Amino acid sequence: MKTSRRNFLLGAVGGALAATAGCALTKSQTPPRLVAKVVRVGGVLKIEINGEVFDPLAYRSYRPTAELVRGFHGTGLKLANVTHTGMLCTLDVPYSLFGEVWTGPRRFNWKNFDAQMALFEAQAPGAYYNIALQLDTRDWALQAHPDWSNCYWNLVEMAGHEPWRTETADSLQEFLRQIEARYGDRVFAYSLLCGSSTEWYTNSQGRGRPEAAIREHPIKTACFRQFTGDPTATMPPLDELHRTSHGALRDPVADAAALRYWRFHHEIIGDTIVYFCRKAQEVLQQRKLLGLFYGYLTQLNSERLLQEGHLGYERVWRSPDIDMIYAPAKYGAPRSLEGASGYLLTVDSLDLRDKLVFHEVDHTTHIARDTVENGRKIPGGNTKLPDAFASRQVLRREFALTRAKRTALWWFDFLGGNYANAEMMAMVAELTRAQRRLTNIPMRSVAQIAVFGDVPSMYHINARSSLADDLLVTPPDELARIGAPFDIYNFSDLDHKRLPLDQYKLVIFLNSFLIPPDKREFIRAKLQTGGRTLLWIYAPNYIQPRGFSADGISEITGIAVARREGDDSAVQTAGARFNFSKKVTPLFEIRDKDAQVLGTYVSNSAPAFARKKFSQHTSVYSAVGNLPAAVYREIARAAGVHIYYEGRDPVYINSRLFGIHMQSDPAPTITFPSHKPMRLEELFDGGEVRVENGVCRLPSQPGTTKLYLVQS
Numbered sequence: 001m002k003t004s005r006r007n008f009l010l011g012a013v014g015g016a017l018a019a020t021a022g023c024a025l026t027k028s029q030t031p032p033r034l035v036a037k038v039v040r041v042g043g044v045l046k047i048e049i050n051g052e053v054f055d056p057l058a059y060r061s062y063r064p065t066a067e068l069v070r071g072f073h074g075t076g077l078k079l080a081n082v083t084h085t086g087m088l089c090t091l092d093v094p095y096s097l098f099g100e101v102w103t104g105p106r107r108f109n110w111k112n113f114d115a116q117m118a119l120f121e122a123q124a125p126g127a128y129y130n131i132a133l134q135l136d137t138r139d140w141a142l143q144a145h146p147d148w149s150n151c152y153w154n155l156v157e158m159a160g161h162e163p164w165r166t167e168t169a170d171s172l173q174e175f176l177r178q179i180e181a182r183y184g185d186r187v188f189a190y191s192l193l194c195g196s197s198t199e200w201y202t203n204s205q206g207r208g209r210p211e212a213a214i215r216e217h218p219i220k221t222a223c224f225r226q227f228t229g230d231p232t233a234t235m236p237p238l239d240e241l242h243r244t245s246h247g248a249l250r251d252p253v254a255d256a257a258a259l260r261y262w263r264f265h266h267e268i269i270g271d272t273i274v275y276f277c278r279k280a281q282e283v284l285q286q287r288k289l290l291g292l293f294y295g296y297l298t299q300l301n302s303e304r305l306l307q308e309g310h311l312g313y314e315r316v317w318r319s320p321d322i323d324m325i326y327a328p329a330k331y332g333a334p335r336s337l338e339g340a341s342g343y344l345l346t347v348d349s350l351d352l353r354d355k356l357v358f359h360e361v362d363h364t365t366h367i368a369r370d371t372v373e374n375g376r377k378i379p380g381g382n383t384k385l386p387d388a389f390a391s392r393q394v395l396r397r398e399f400a401l402t403r404a405k406r407t408a409l410w411w412f413d414f415l416g417g418n419y420a421n422a423e424m425m426a427m428v429a430e431l432t433r434a435q436r437r438l439t440n441i442p443m444r445s446v447a448q449i450a451v452f453g454d455v456p457s458m459y460h461i462n463a464r465s466s467l468a469d470d471l472l473v474t475p476p477d478e479l480a481r482i483g484a485p486f487d488i489y490n491f492s493d494l495d496h497k498r499l500p501l502d503q504y505k506l507v508i509f510l511n512s513f514l515i516p517p518d519k520r521e522f523i524r525a526k527l528q529t530g531g532r533t534l535l536w537i538y539a540p541n542y543i544q545p546r547g548f549s550a551d552g553i554s555e556i557t558g559i560a561v562a563r564r565e566g567d568d569s570a571v572q573t574a575g576a577r578f579n580f581s582k583k584v585t586p587l588f589e590i591r592d593k594d595a596q597v598l599g600t601y602v603s604n605s606a607p608a609f610a611r612k613k614f615s616q617h618t619s620v621y622s623a624v625g626n627l628p629a630a631v632y633r634e635i636a637r638a639a640g641v642h643i644y645y646e647g648r649d650p651v652y653i654n655s656r657l658f659g660i661h662m663q664s665d666p667a668p669t670i671t672f673p674s675h676k677p678m679r680l681e682e683l684f685d686g687g688e689v690r691v692e693n694g695v696c697r698l699p700s701q702p703g704t705t706k707l708y709l710v711q712s
Contacts, residue, residue, distance in 0.1 A: 033184075033185075033287075034049065034050055034184055034185050034186070034187065034188065034287070034288070035049075035050060035287045035288075036048065036049045036050075036128075036188035036189060036287070036288055036289050037286075037289070037323075038289065038323050038324070038354060038355075038356045039053060040354065041053060042440070042441065042442030042443065043406065043442050043443050043444040044406045044442075044443055045351070045354065045356045045406065045407075045408070047079070047188065047289070047356070047408075049128055049188050054078060054079060054128075055435050055436075055438075055439055056079070056356060056358070056408030056409070057077055057079065057408070057409055057410065057431075057432060057435055058077060058079035058080060058081055058130065058358070058408070058409075058410035058411075059072040059077050059079075059080055059081065059410055059411050059412075059413070059419075059428075060080075060081035060083075060360070060410050060411070060412045060413065061412065061413035061414070061416065061419075062083060062089075062095050062096060062413075062414060062415050062416070063097065063413065063414075063415055063416030063417075064082075064116070064119060064120070064413075065119075065416075065420070066119060066122070066123050067420065068413060068416075068419070068420050069119060069120055069123040069124050070123040070124070071419070071420070071422070071425040072124070072411070072419070072425070072428065073123060073124035073125075073127060074425065074429070075425060075428045075429040075432045076429070076432045076433075076436070077127075077428075077432060078126065078127055078128060079127070079128055079129075079130065079188070079410075080120055080124055080127045080128070080129055080130070081129070081130045081132060081191070081410060082116060082117065082120060082129050082130070082131055082132065083095055083096055083132040083134075083193075084096060084098075084101045084112075084113055084116065084131065084132065084133060084134075085100070085101065085102070085132075085133070085134035085193070086098075086099045086100030086101065086112070087100070087134055087136060087138070087152065089197075089415075090196065090197060091372050091374070091376045091378070091415070092374060092376065093372045093373050093374050093376070093415070095134070095198070096116065098112050098113075098115050098116040099112035099115075100112065100138070101113045102133075102134075102138060102171065102175065103138075103140065104140055105167060105170070105171055106170065106171050106174045108175060108178065110178075110182075113179075114182075117129075117183060121186075127186070128186055128187070128188040129183065129186055129187045129188065129189075130187075130188065130189035130190070130191055130289075130291070131179060131183075131187055131189070131190050131191070132190075132191040132193055132198075133172065133175060133190065133191070133192060133193065134193040134194065134198060135151075135168055135172065135192060135193065135194040135276065136150070136151050136152040136193075136194055136195070137149070137150055137151050137152070137158065137164070141167075145163075145164075147218070147219065148161070148164060148219070149217065149219065151164070151194065151195065152194075152195065152196060153196060153203050154202065154203070154217075155194065155195040155196070155200065155201070155202035155203075155269060155272075155309065156202040156220060156265055156268065156269060156309060157202075157217045157219055157220045158219065159202075159223070159268045159269050159271070159272040160220075160223030160224075160226065160227060160268045160271070160272065161219045161222075161223060165272065165275060165276075168276070169275070169276060169279040172192075172276065172279060172280060173279060173280070173282065173283045176190065176280060176283040176284060177283055180283070180284075187288060188288060188289060189288055189289035189290065189291060189323075189324065190280065190284070190288060190289070190290055190291075191290075191291050191292055191326070192273070192276055192277065192280065192290070192291075192292045193292070193293075194273075194276075195269070195309070196308075198293065199293035199294070199296075200269060200273060200292065200293060200294050200309065200310070201308045201309060201310070202265070202269060202307075202308060202309040203308065216234065216235055220235070221233075221234060221235065223264075223268060224261070224264055227264045227267070227268060228260060228264065233260075235261055236257045236258050236261055240255075240257060240258055241258050241261060241262070242258075242462070242463060242464070243255065243258065244460075244461070244462040244465075246548055246586065247462075247584065247585030247586045248461060248462040248465040248467055248584050248585060248586075249460050249461065249462070249513070249539070249542075249543065249548070249586070250459065250460040250461070250462070251547060251548070252460075252543060252544070252545060252546065252547065253546055253547060255460075259459055259460070262306065262459045263459055265307075265309060266309050266310065266311035266312040266459075267311075267312045267315070268312070269309040269310075269312050270294075270312025270313060270314075270315045270316045271312070271315070273292065273294060273312075273316045273319075274315060274316060274319050274321070277290055277292075277319055277321040277322050278319075278321050280321070281321045286321075289323040289324055289356075290321060290322055290323055290324070291322065291323060291324030291325065291326055291356075291358065292316075292322070292324075292325065292326065293325075293326045293327060294310060294313050294316055294325060295310055295313030295314075295316065295317065295325060295327070295344075295345055295346075296310050296327060296344040296345065297310070297311075297313070297344075297345065297346055297453050297455065297458075297472060297490075298330075298342070298343065298344055298345065298346065298453060298472050298473060298476055298488070299327075299330060299331060299344035299473060300344075300468065300473075301468055301469050301473060302461060302462070302463055302464065302465050302466060302467055302468040302469060303463045303464060305458060305461075305468045305472075306458065306459075306461060306463040306468075307463060311455050311458060311459065313455070314455055314490060314492055317349065317350060317353060317355060318353070322355065323355065323356060324355065324356045324357070324358055324408075325345065325350055325355055325356075325357055325358070326357075326358040326360060327343065327344040327345050327357070327358075327359065327360065328344065328360040328362050328412075329341060329342070329343075329344075329359060329360060329361055329362070329363065329398055330342035330343060330344055330476075330477075331344075331383075332383065333383075333477070334477055335363055335364075335383045335394065336383055336385075336394075337385065337386070337390040337393060337394060337663075337703070338663060339394075339397075339477075339650075340397075340477055340480035340481060340650035340661070341394075341397045341398050341400075341401045341480070341650070342401070342476050342477060342480060343357075343359065343401075343405075343407075343476070343488075345357060346453055346488050346489055346490050347405060347407060347488060348405075348445075348487040348488055348489050349488075349489045349490045349493045349496075351406070351407075352489070352493060352496050352498045352499060356407075356408050357407040357408060358407070358408040358409065358410055359398065359401070359402050359407050359408065359409045359410075360409075360410055360412050361395065361398045361409060361410070361411050361412060362412035362414050362418065363380075363383075363385065363391075363394060363395070363398075363418065364378075364380035364381065364383055364384040364385065364418065365384075365385050365391040365395075365418050365419065365424060366384070366385045366386060366387050366388055366390065366391050367391075367417060367418070367419075367420070367421055367423075367424060368380070368384060368414075368417050368418045369415070369416060369417035372415050378414070378415055388423060389703065391424070391427065392427050392430075393661065393703060393704055393705045394705075395411075395427050395428070395431065396430075396431070396661075396684055396704075396705035396707065397650070397652075397659075397661045397705045399431045399434070399707070400652040400657075400659030400661075400705060400707045401652050401659075403434075403435075403438065403652070403654075403657055403659070403707065404485065404652035404653055404654045404657050404659055405652075405654075406443055406445075406654065411428055430684060434683040434684060434707065437683055437709065438657075438683070438709070441656050441709065442655075442656070443654050443655055443656045443657065444654065444655045445485070445487055445500075445503070445654055445655070446485060446503075446653065446654055446655050447484075447485040447486050447487045447503070447504070447653075448484065448485075448503065448504055448505045448506065448636075448639075448640075448641045448642060449479070449484060449485070449486035449487070449504060449505070449506045449507075449508065449636060449641055450486070450487050450488075450489065450499075450501075450503075450504040450506070450507045450508070451475070451476070451479065451486050451487065451488040451489070451507075451508045451510065452488075452489050452490070452491040452493075452494060452507070452508065452509050452510065452512065453472050453488065453489075453490065453491065453510050453511060454490070454491035454492075454509075454510070454511050454512045454513070454514065455490060455491070455492070456514050457491075457511050457512060457513035457514045457543070458472075458511065460513060460514070460543060465582060465584060466580055466581040466582040466584065467511070467538075467580075467584065467625075469581060470580050470581055470625035470626045471510050471511040471537060471538060471625045472510055472511060474625075474626055475508075475510055475625075475627070476488065478627065478628055478629040478632060479629070479632055480629075480650045480651075481629040481648045481649070481650050481651075482629050482632045482633040482636060482643070483633060483643045483644050483645035483646055483647065483651060484633075484636055484641050484642060484643050484644055484651075484653070485651070485652070485653040485654065486508075487504075491509070491512055491519070494519055494522060494523070494527075495518075495519070495522045495526070501526060501527070502530075504532065505531075505532060505533065505636075505639045505640045505641050506532070506533045506534075506535065506635065506636050506639040506641050507527060507532060507533070507534050507535070508535045508537070508632075509534070509535065509536050509537065509540055510537055510625075511537070511538070512536070512540045512541065512556075513538075513539050513540065513541075513542055513543045514541075514543045515540065515541045515552075515556060520541070520556065523556070527617070528614070528616055528617040528619075529616045529617060530616065530617070531616065531617065531618075531640070532617050532618075532639070533617065533618040533619075533620060533635065533638070533639035533640075534557075534617060534618070534619050534620065535620045535621075535622070535635055536553075536556065536557045536619070536620070536621045536622070537621075537622050537624075537625055537627070538588075538622070538623065538624065538625050539553060539586070539588070540552075540553055540556050540557065540621075541553055541555060541556035548586075550562050550563050550588060553588060553621075557612075557619050557621045558612055558614060558619045559590060559592045559595050559610055559612050559619055559621045560590065560591050560592035560595075561588050561589070561590055561591070561592075561621065561623070562588065562589060562591050563586055563587075563588060564586070564587040564588050564589040564601075564606065564623070566587065566603070567583040567584060567585050567587065568587075568601065568602070568603040569583070569584060569587060569601075569624045570601065570602040570603065571599045571600065571601060571602065571608045571609055571622075571623075571624045572599060572600060572601075572602050573598055573599035573609060573631060574598075574599075575630055575631075575634075576628050576630050576631050577602070578624065578625075578626045578627055578628055578631070579624060579626060580624055580625055580626060581626065587623060587624075588608075588623040589601065589606040589607060589608055589623060590606075590607035590608065590609075590610045590621065590623065591607075592607075592610065592612065594612060595607070595610040595611065595612040596610060596611045596612065596613075597609070597610050598610055598611055598620075599622070608622070608623045608624055609621070609622045609623065609624070611638075618638075618639070620635055629648060633646075642671075642673045643671070644658070644670055644671055644672065645660065645668055645669075645670055645671070646669075647664060647665040647668060648663070648664060649661055649662055649663045649664055649665050649668060650663075652707070655710075656709060656710050657707060657708065657709060657710065658670065658680065658707075658708045658710060659705065659706065659707040659708070660698070660705070660706055661704075661705045661706075662698075662701060662702055662703060662704055662705075662706070663703070666700040666701075666702045667697055667698060667699065667700035668697070668698050669695065669696070669697050669698075670691075670695070670696050670697075670698060671694055671695050672691060672694045672695075672696075672710075673694065674694060675693050675694040676694075676712065677690070677691065677692060677712075678690075678691040678710060678711060678712055679691065679711045680696065680708035680709070680710060680711070681708060681709040681711055682706055682707070682708055683707045683708070683709055684705070684706065684707060685701075685704075685706075687699070689708065
């Protein structure tokens, strides 16, 4: 983009920018010491700044204008995200129109940095800032190092390269020192951005740019050899990387070379994130919060999940140098007016570690622009909300989701226009008012269902199969519609000391193909007790150190299982039919005369879905994924889980809140576990509903999202 055009676009910020450009602190001044930390108040993670506790609601935009910042600030929001980078995004326009800031090794353009800060200082007095810094290789670095890759597109090729790490970390540390000197009294957090879409993606498998095709890059090869400890290691050819010798699954022996590469592909990115966060904290000394985007286990479809580098996230989440993890709201149908909303993350594993989850609401609202400055179409047009009513109800639904799960939230104006008018600001103000009502209300999970997704198992999938979609992406959407809340964790946290196992009556294992011996023993000793129900899906414990074994499925489930011939996965139950979305092998069928058959394959009536009761627990096994909400609900009911609502409308529930989006049921009947008299205070539109003997009928308001504070 030409300088003259950028200057023209900057003019849209308004006269206040020029008038206040000189108000930034200079490096010679010493700002008051600001200390920020994540604290738990009444069971809810919040942000404490210099002893004052803030509800973690914030806003963000790549196109901040005076009007937009003033509007967000006017809703009562005190936490603002500011992105400082002039790099081009995937649409070939700059992330920030204020111009590049990082101009060379340890060199920075403070005029551009200060100009954006001046806008916020003028329009949002008293705000605190989360400063986002992009670590990707700039053009000047690529010119100085012709052997380097552009890590925005090819992060895996640079992630383990020590010269790049060292030079980048050196500049990052100097940048942080200077920002702290200038704005340290207003900055409460920093965000480290890198890789495609600033979300630590690597597109080295050819998504996005032709030059990103997988290749034997010498830097990556050297890092791969260091990672593996093999000085002769080379990256397997493309056909070997995509081959799975056992249907949709990678063989631990025959496909060992590919498995070794895929682990490197993800774990080197996770290692690099941990490295930069440690380097940042050498300057910050834990006085400021540090966050980033990473770990989208329940969103990325099979090809993206394997290829884009996010499976290294468990190490990142364990890092003591990281306070916050960010992710956009779930994409696709969950964003529509008919959707259920949702997370890209196993959010409850982060809560176990006191890590704050920021849920990004970047929806394409009804007023969103369709193109950016160069005429390129902005993604999300297929889920653009049709009108103000839809925008309001979906924003309410995202708010209800995050309040029930007790996570943070920010509204993201993206590339400009999603929130930029008085009508949209009134919608945000409505939600901030609701939060003020909840500020001092203690809350906790009352979920009786625990769901586990496994990371290591996914290195074994065929990238073009539907396994990630059917076992990880779809289930949370269906579980949101069963009329009862659920918590979702990483399988590796099964034995975490803070995980409240006694709370759960139903435990669901989505994709536990690999179960280490210690976890098998924990399941036997701690989970198969107390009358609990365990639901296993597809191929639990099927992958063994030297290959595959259906006996492993039989062992972990307690239900005799054998390989099935063919790839027809359609299953019929008493009230529903489901199947994998693509043909999958291997498949399995149940051969256990003592098991109660719940569903059979349509093609030959072989048992595919069954329940078996033991003295201390019940085991349920489904050989096929994509279970619908109605099936999950009946399993939960049989397990003793309290069902609050019998319809398909999504609900959002914790110890003090009940939320619902009335999509099909005009006047839902709700049943609470307590029979004591209660009242429900509606937080958006006002009004009250009385609960007698644990039952109430909500007022008929089709299409609306309601969030009720439960009062005794």
